[in-house]
Amino acid sequence: MAIIQVQNITKIYNHEQVPVHALNGVSMEIEEGEFTAIVGPSGSGKTTLLNVIGGLDNPTEGKVLIQNTEMFSLSERKLIDFRLHHIGFVFQAYNLIPVLTAKENISFILQMQGRPQKECNERSMELLKMVGLEDKIDKRPSELSGGQQQRVAVARALASKPDFVLADEPTANLDSVSTANLLDMMLRLNEEEQITFVFSTHDQRVVERARRVVTLVDGKIATDEVRTENNIEH
Amino acid sequence: MNLWPVIKLSWKNVWRNPMRSGVVIVAVVLGTLAGIFSTGLMNGLSMQYIRNQLETSVAHIQLHHEKFNEESLPRYYIAAPDSLSAELELYEFVESKSSRSVVQGLASSATNTFGVTIKGIDVKEDSTVSTIHTYITEGNYLEDPSRNPVLIGSKLAQRLKVDLRSRMVLNFQDVEGHITAGAFRVAGIFDSPNSAFDEANVFVRRNDLNRLLGGENLVHEIVLLVDNFKNGDIYRDSLAQNFAGVEIQSWGDVSPSLRYTDSNVDFMLYIFMTIIAIALTFGIINTMLMAVLERTQELGMLMAIGVNKVRTFSMVMFETLFLTLVGVPVGMALSWLALTWVGKVGIDLSAFADGLEEYGLSPMIYPELPEGYYLNIGLLMLFFTLMAAIYPSVKALKLNPVQAIRKV
Numbered sequence: 113m114a115i116i117q118v119q120n121i122t123k124i125y126n127h128e129q130v131p132v133h134a135l136n137g138v139s140m141e142i143e144e145g146e147f148t149a150i151v152g153p154s155g156s157g158k159t160t161l162l163n164v165i166g167g168l169d170n171p172t173e174g175k176v177l178i179q180n181t182e183m184f185s186l187s188e189r190k191l192i193d194f195r196l197h198h199i200g201f202v203f204q205a206y207n208l209i210p211v212l213t214a215k216e217n218i219s220f221i222l223q224m225q226g227r228p229q230k231e232c233n234e235r236s237m238e239l240l241k242m243v244g245l246e247d248k249i250d251k252r253p254s255e256l257s258g259g260q261q262q263r264v265a266v267a268r269a270l271a272s273k274p275d276f277v278l279a280d281e282p283t284a285n286l287d288s289v290s291t292a293n294l295l296d297m298m299l300r301l302n303e304e305e306q307i308t309f310v311f312s313t314h315d316q317r318v319v320e321r322a323r324r325v326v327t328l329v330d331g332k333i334a335t336d337e338v339r340t341e342n343n344i345e346h
Numbered sequence: 347m348n349l350w351p352v353i354k355l356s357w358k359n360v361w362r363n364p365m366r367s368g369v370v371i372v373a374v375v376l377g378t379l380a381g382i383f384s385t386g387l388m389n390g391l392s393m394q395y396i397r398n399q400l401e402t403s404v405a406h407i408q409l410h411h412e413k414f415n416e417e418s419l420p421r422y423y424i425a426a427p428d429s430l431s432a433e434l435e436l437y438e439f440v441e442s443k444s445s446r447s448v449v450q451g452l453a454s455s456a457t458n459t460f461g462v463t464i465k466g467i468d469v470k471e472d473s474t475v476s477t478i479h480t481y482i483t484e485g486n487y488l489e490d491p492s493r494n495p496v497l498i499g500s501k502l503a504q505r506l507k508v509d510l511r512s513r514m515v516l517n518f519q520d521v522e523g524h525i526t527a528g529a530f531r532v533a534g535i536f537d538s539p540n541s542a543f544d545e546a547n548v549f550v551r552r553n554d555l556n557r558l559l560g561g562e563n564l565v566h567e568i569v570l571l572v573d574n575f576k577n578g579d580i581y582r583d584s585l586a587q588n589f590a591g592v593e594i595q596s597w598g599d600v601s602p603s604l605r606y607t608d609s610n611v612d613f614m615l616y617i618f619m620t621i622i623a624i625a626l627t628f629g630i631i632n633t634m635l636m637a638v639l640e641r642t643q644e645l646g647m648l649m650a651i652g653v654n655k656v657r658t659f660s661m662v663m664f665e666t667l668f669l670t671l672v673g674v675p676v677g678m679a680l681s682w683l684a685l686t687w688v689g690k691v692g693i694d695l696s697a698f699a700d701g702l703e704e705y706g707l708s709p710m711i712y713p714e715l716p717e718g719y720y721l722n723i724g725l726l727m728l729f730f731t732l733m734a735a736i737y738p739s740v741k742a743l744k745l746n747p748v749q750a751i752r753k754v
Contacts, residue, residue: 205643
């Protein structure tokens with residue numbers, strides 16, 4: 113069953129009074145448990161598509177349905193609340209809260225949802241263990257490497273048990289070893305926990321390991337390739 | 347809505363940049379300290395002025411013959427003053443009283459003449475309502491057993507060019523309306539904080555004055571000190587119900603300028619404090635705006651992951667609140683210590699004594715501030731700092747998460 117339905121999305125920006133078509137009639141569906149890479153050259157609309165799917169940016173035309181809820185029909189307050197409960201975000205620059213420890217960064221989301229402190233602690237510990245950082249619970253972002261920070265960011269994105277995780281170029285700031293480790297972890301979470309990942313990337317190493325690769329060119333889907341076990345590089 | 351995670355985050359954000367937060371806290375501390383101390387100083391000055399006036403000349407409540415205030419003639423004396431005085435003693439709020447004979451006259455020396463109010467007092471009784479005896483710089487408080495001693499102010503002594511033991515003549519009307527005069531010898535010279543009072547008042551023994559006025563037990567004025575001078579009007583009304591035939595005035599009735607000073611002290615103090623708070627507000631706006639602008643990316647991320655507008659707004663407001671809550675109590679504590687200490691030792695402004703005395707002020711200033719002011723000033727500071735936080739908070743709300751996240 114499709115948890116994300118993107119229906120004929122057009123996004124036009126007015127850049128210095130010149131309309132720029134960032135997305136041009138994009139339609140796609142993403143099933144639960146998919147591991148999807150959105151690829152394409154710079155300016156092809158990858159980030160815009162993720163922002164629209166994540167409810168951060170309104171499309172000029174079209175609809176986005178998440179679990180059959182039409183996101184942009186929600187009020188602003190409800191949309192923010194929807195993001196809090198249904199979507200996990202991972203950003204290129206990690207974007208952890210610098211004054212909080214790794215554990216606090218994760219439990220912050222749960223506290224925002226009003227979960228009891230005990231549950232917040234247990235879930236944070238569970239997630240840090242899941243991303244292999246159980247020994248870094250009390251470290252602040254400045255005390256972690258880029259790869260470790262991004263793993264905390266993934267753990268934070270998973271904290272609320274979202275319907276899916278959106279990651280905008282999650283490996284862009286990582287070295288090759290950290291990139292490989294992060295990918296291994298994401299794939300493991302995808303396989304073992306059935307977590308749906310949708311991410312944009314430029315990185316060929318990431319593309320090679322994706323289960324599905326959607327290529328955008330000039331705001332349109334150029335190709336949409338679903339891979340089998342045989343043509344995925346491990 | 348659960349704001350607790352946001353409150354905790356705000357507290358941690360305060361200490362994200364300890365130097366900057368420290369500067370703001372120090373500014374709040376100094377602002378509070380300067381504001382409260384200056385307010386205490388101004389309040390001390392005002393209260394001192396009021397007390398000086400009350401304790402040297404006005405007292406808290408005055409009783410006169412009904413017509414005495416229209417025409418200060420000696421024939422308008424209080425009938426049966428002893429029984430009236432005895433009845434006044436029955437009131438719990440009356441702490442002390444003094445009966446005086448009062449007449450307007452001329453004080454003449456060999457070289458000069460000056461218009462004065464002559465007050466005939468019972469030395470022992472009057473020292474319970476007036477502090478004039480504490481300002482005697484030469485001689486004594488009419489304790490000279492010789493006939494007709496007079497206590498005069500230093501300013502009048504200069505005008506008349508008289509010294510201690512000099513002779514002078516007091517001219518005035520007697521109760522029959524005839525001009526009479528008496529020769530007096532200067533037994534004491536006082537120098538109160540009110541030079542205008544020193545210039546225009548002389549004190550003699552009541553018996554001496556009454557003998558010249560032509561009566562034995564003449565009393566033109568009964569002055570009272572009550573337990574709290576602020577209640578002067580209430581006590582006046584209470585007395586007025588039971589004493590017909592005399593005019594009863596509170597200190598505010600006798601001296602409207604004092605009443606005005608007293609009623610405007612609060613207003614002036616809060617205006618002064620508000621000016622300081624507004625100055626501080628701009629510093630806080632600047633700091634919090636910097637705190638918001640340098641965290642654009644982080645705020646964008648928080649909004650993206652589901653921190654709603656109320657929480658974002660609250661976060662910046664709480665950060666400001668915490669800065670204030672750290673700074674204001676410290677500032678209040680330091681102000682209290684400073685005011686308590688300086689209130690005991692005083693500020694010596696002897697160098698400006700002449701100028702101060704022209705305004706009825708002592709050269710030693712003792713700052714004072716009732717405790718209620720501390721709370722009010724604290725709340726005032728809190729109010730203004732929270733007002734200062736609104737603009738940065740609104741600025742944070744207006745961030746577009748998509749643009750903010752990409753901002754480097």
